Amino acid sequence: MDLRLKGKVAFIGASSEGLGKAVAKELAWEGVEVIINGRNRATLEKTKTEIEEISQVKVYAEAGDLSIPEDRDRIVKSVLEKYKGIDILVTNTGGPKSAKFENLSQEDWDNSYHLLLGSAVSLIRSFLPGMKEKQWGRIIAITSQAVKQPVDNLILSNSVRASVAGLVKSLSNEMGIHNITVNNVMPGYTKTNRLKNLIEKNPDFEKAKAEIPLGRFAEPEEFAAAVTFLASERAGYITGVSLAVDGGWIKNLL
Numbered sequence: 001m002d003l004r005l006k007g008k009v010a011f012i013g014a015s016s017e018g019l020g021k022a023v024a025k026e027l028a029w030e031g032v033e034v035i036i037n038g039r040n041r042a043t044l045e046k047t048k049t050e051i052e053e054i055s056q057v058k059v060y061a062e063a064g065d066l067s068i069p070e071d072r073d074r075i076v077k078s079v080l081e082k083y084k085g086i087d088i089l090v091t092n093t094g095g096p097k098s099a100k101f102e103n104l105s106q107e108d109w110d111n112s113y114h115l116l117l118g119s120a121v122s123l124i125r126s127f128l129p130g131m132k133e134k135q136w137g138r139i140i141a142i143t144s145q146a147v148k149q150p151v152d153n154l155i156l157s158n159s160v161r162a163s164v165a166g167l168v169k170s171l172s173n174e175m176g177i178h179n180i181t182v183n184n185v186m187p188g189y190t191k192t193n194r195l196k197n198l199i200e201k202n203p204d205f206e207k208a209k210a211e212i213p214l215g216r217f218a219e220p221e222e223f224a225a226a227v228t229f230l231a232s233e234r235a236g237y238i239t240g241v242s243l244a245v246d247g248g249w250i251k252n253l254l
Helices: 018-029 041-055 069-083 106-134 155-178 193-201 203-211 220-230
Strands: 009-012 033-038 059-063 088-091 137-142 180-187 242-245
Touching: 009 018, 018 033, 018 041, 018 088, 018 137, 018 220, 033 041, 033 069, 041 059, 059 069, 069 106, 088 106, 106 137, 106 155, 106 180, 137 155, 137 220, 155 180, 155 242, 180 220, 193 203, 220 242
Parallel strands: 009 033, 009 088, 033 059, 088 137, 137 180, 180 242
Antiparallel strands: none
């Protein structure tokens, strides 16, 4: 299937490793010029080189923390100076800390807002005008299966990521007239460093495999394939959805 993505430009948040990196690689394989982002410059440059070698596509790297307004502003300014606009925006950050409600401070909640919802709102506000001018765009938020079915000990993620899903659904209603689709993709338990850290802190996470109908954790590439399809021309009539890539873990009907 020709996804008709060659020549498009995409910004992928938190893409020096993990799910963001997998998405950047998949898009690059389809001929998309990708802009990757991460807090660690050395890791980011390593990922840049890796993607360029396997895809033969130019990769632009912007170091910075998307939860910090000043970093976001600097990153956006640099991207717009170079490209004037992008076609595909994938909002993504690392996850907030794991803890129960009574062990969290107000600062923890404020930090989670800036990390998850604040960063998504800011990036969308910055890149949306260019998409409207082109009358074409793809906005894809990476959240979590916790949006539909809360995960124990992850109350920050359960709560704040759900607000991102609300943003996506609302924005999709407003942007359809401009040929801009807005979707949310919810990864399940996927083999990333975050999952490894969660298992190390709470060995019971390993038992989650028993709750997954497919009986295994996902590979990052499997998640990235779903995001790449939603970013494509072929997915032009899909908007406002929250797509689970979770091996069947979520038990609700809708």
